[in-house]
Amino acid sequence: xxxxxxxxxxxxxxxxxxxxxxxxxxxxxxxxxxxxxxxxxxxxxxxxxxxxxxxxxxxxxxxxxxxxxxxxxxxxxxxxxxxxxxxxxxxxxxxxxxxxxxxxxxxxxxxxxxxxxxxxxxxxxxxxxxxxxxxxxxxxxxxxxxxxxxxxxxxxxxxxxxxxxxxxxxxxxxxxxxxxxxxxxxxxxxxxxxxxxxxxxxxxxxxxxxxxxxxxxxxxxxxxxxxxxxxxxxxxxxxxxxxxxxxxxxxxxxxxxxxxxxxxxxxxxxxxxxxxxxxxxxxxxxxxxxxxxxxxxxxxxx
Amino acid sequence: xxxxxxxxxxxxxxxxxxxxxxxxxxxxxxxxxxxxxxxxxxxxxxxxxxxxxxxxxxxxxxxxxxxxxxxxxxxxxxxxxxxxxxxxxxxxxxxxxxxxxxxxxxxxxxxxxxxxxxxxxxxxxxxxxxxxxxxxxxxxxxxxxxxxxxxxxxxxxxxxxxxxxxxxxxxxxxxxxxxxxxxxxxxxxxxxxxxxxxxxxxxxxxxxxxxxxxxxxxxxxxxxxxxxxxxxxxxxxxxxxxxxxxxxxxxxxxxxxxxxxxxxxxxxxxxxxx
Numbered sequence: 162x163x164x165x166x167x168x169x170x171x172x173x174x175x176x177x178x179x180x181x182x183x184x185x186x187x188x189x190x191x192x193x194x195x196x197x198x199x200x201x202x203x204x205x206x207x208x209x210x211x212x213x214x215x216x217x218x219x220x221x222x223x224x225x226x227x228x229x230x231x232x233x234x235x236x237x238x239x240x241x242x243x244x245x246x247x248x249x250x251x252x253x254x255x256x257x258x259x260x261x262x263x264x265x266x267x268x269x270x271x272x273x274x275x276x277x278x279x280x281x282x283x284x285x286x287x288x289x290x291x292x293x294x295x296x297x298x299x300x301x302x303x304x305x306x307x308x309x310x311x312x313x314x315x316x317x318x319x320x321x322x323x324x325x326x327x328x329x330x331x332x333x334x335x336x337x338x339x340x341x342x343x344x345x346x347x348x349x350x351x352x353x354x355x356x357x358x359x360x361x362x363x364x365x366x367x368x369x370x371x372x373x374x375x376x377x378x379x380x381x382x383x384x385x386x387x388x389x390x391x392x393x394x395x396x397x398x399x400x401x402x403x404x405x406x407x408x409x410x411x412x413x414x415x416x417x418x419x420x421x422x423x424x425x426x427x428x429x430x431x432x433x434x435x436x437x438x439x440x441x442x443x444x445x446x447x448x449x450x451x452x453x454x455x456x457x458x459x460x461x462x463x
Numbered sequence: 464x465x466x467x468x469x470x471x472x473x474x475x476x477x478x479x480x481x482x483x484x485x486x487x488x489x490x491x492x493x494x495x496x497x498x499x500x501x502x503x504x505x506x507x508x509x510x511x512x513x514x515x516x517x518x519x520x521x522x523x524x525x526x527x528x529x530x531x532x533x534x535x536x537x538x539x540x541x542x543x544x545x546x547x548x549x550x551x552x553x554x555x556x557x558x559x560x561x562x563x564x565x566x567x568x569x570x571x572x573x574x575x576x577x578x579x580x581x582x583x584x585x586x587x588x589x590x591x592x593x594x595x596x597x598x599x600x601x602x603x604x605x606x607x608x609x610x611x612x613x614x615x616x617x618x619x620x621x622x623x624x625x626x627x628x629x630x631x632x633x634x635x636x637x638x639x640x641x642x643x644x645x646x647x648x649x650x651x652x653x654x655x656x657x658x659x660x661x662x663x664x665x666x667x668x669x670x671x672x673x674x675x676x677x678x679x680x681x682x683x684x685x686x687x688x689x690x691x692x693x694x695x696x697x698x699x700x701x702x703x704x705x706x707x708x709x710x711x712x713x714x715x716x717x718x719x720x721x722x723x724x725x726x727x728x729x730x731x732x733x734x735x736x737x
Contacts, residue, residue, distance in 0.1 A: 174737075211579065213578060213579075213736055214736055214737060232583075233581045233582070233583060234581070236579070236580060236581045237581045239579075241579035243572075243575060243576065243579065245572055245575075246572070247571065247572035247573060247575050247576035248576075249496070249500070249571065249573060249576075250571060251500045251503060251504070252499070252500070256499065260492075260495075260496045260499065261576070261580070263492040263495060263496070264492050264493075264577055264580035264581065264582050265580055265581060266489075266492075266581070308576075312580075
């Protein structure tokens with residue numbers, strides 16, 4: 162049974178459909194990513210999926226329960242890592258976990274038995290009695306992740322789990338998430354980071370303006386939507402060289418002062434560039450970010 | 464757990480559905496969370512909530528009491544005791560549901576964290592409501608202890624009726640507080656409530672002087688205020704006779720409590736779960 166099924170979901174705010182006829186099915190034991198620019202409807206989709214808000218149209222089944230009617234029962238087997246820090250600053254690490262366990266109806270002894278293992282998982286062993294304000298940003302995120310696991314959930318929903326973290330802290334969170342996937346948990350996460358999605362997700366839905374505009378494995382998205390090579394060209398005389406680029410590449414586009422050349426045969430492009438004085442370039446394989454920008458455009462969403 | 468007590472089996476969640484000898488209502492976890500935090504900061508909290516009104520009561524009671532002599536046939540301190548009790552209960556419930564609840568809702572996002580669990584917004588607000596009433600009860604009991612210790616009450620047994628009065632007054636002001644909290648953009652907003660509602664009410668409702676000292680139209684307006692009805696119940700019980708219209712007083716306080724809570728719940732839902 163799929164842990165989460167969204168069927169033709171619509172949610173409007175003041176006449177604007179923030180989620181627009183969106184359908185989605187998450188496979189058990191997999192990590193599913195929701196990618197999209199700011200305001201694309203990712204967080205609203207998650208809130209609908211948790212039964213926190215009501216859809217204007219459509220159906221939601223979370224772990225087999227119809228939502229929002231049975232949201233409370235369904236959420237007993239779900240863990241949530243919200244976007245903003247919501248740890249209790251007056252509590253220690255241990256007290257945060259104890260209080261959260263109580264919201265799931267877990268007794269003190271039961272939660273306490275689980276705490277050492279959760280702290281080890283979150284690389285917070287030895288921090289049980291630390292006050293929350295003394296923790297670093299990465300530690301707080303990991304504690305939030307540990308808190309989401311207090312009820313041993315089947316499905317874990319993460320809203321931008323690594324936003325604002327430095328590279329070391331991000332890698333530590335990724336390790337944790339991989340362990341969860343390995344244990345057979347289902348993960349649903351939103352992210353801005355293409356490398357994060359590419360690393361963690363088995364399947365990705367790209368959302369824009371409340372609709373899913375593409376959905377597949379990361380590899381298939383890259384193979385299916387974009388040329389395999391990208392040459393980023395910048396420097397003096399770029400405008401004059403553009404005509405040559407258009408002959409050699411399938412697709413070229415400007416972003417600021419840089420020309421992105423998407424090519425099947427990068428050798429021809431780089432050979433031509435090597436003969437150009439003043440132009441510099443970077444050749445790399447196409448990645449998810451290229452797919453994302455192609456599908457959602459390069460305009461800022463603010 | 465409200466009829467949702469089926470075991471979900473398989474992953475250790477049986478406790479969520481009743482492995483404990485008796486199952487507490489879900490809002491109790493919210494109450495417990497607040498209690499655990501309060502325990503850590505109890506010292507300054509008790510001092511602020513309890514010592515302050517006591518100092519006013521004793522200072523004004525003895526100081527002004529010497530000048531005033533008897534008010535309504537009793538020493539001024541005795542007259543003031545019931546007013547201070549109601550005032551103190553009101554303050555506790557109000558501060559808890561305005562500033563403290565606002566911190567939890569808006570600043571710390573504690574409510575959002577709780578809403579991601581099986582608890583609903585109704586559970587969260589019930590927990591907050593009853594928690595604020597618990598703090599009111601503590602304030603009320605402190606004043607009541609002093610009333611007992613100084614022998615201010617005419618009849619001890621009758622003062623036991625003050626306990627439900629305290630709870631009812633706490634429910635009324637905590638309900639109103641939750642309503643205000645739901646629409647507050649920031650902490651400064653609460654000053655309007657204090658300046659435009661609480662302070663005039665304290666002056667009109669008979670905390671410091673009998674309301675018959677007021678011009679007729681003001682005394683009539685005071686009948687619409689919840690604190691007036693709390694004092695109308697509390698004062699006679701301290702002075703040793705039954706309130707004149709207890710049913711009316713109780714109904715008015717209940718109306719403020721229930722209406723405040725329900726409107727607060729609806730407004731908070733609109734704020735957080737839209």
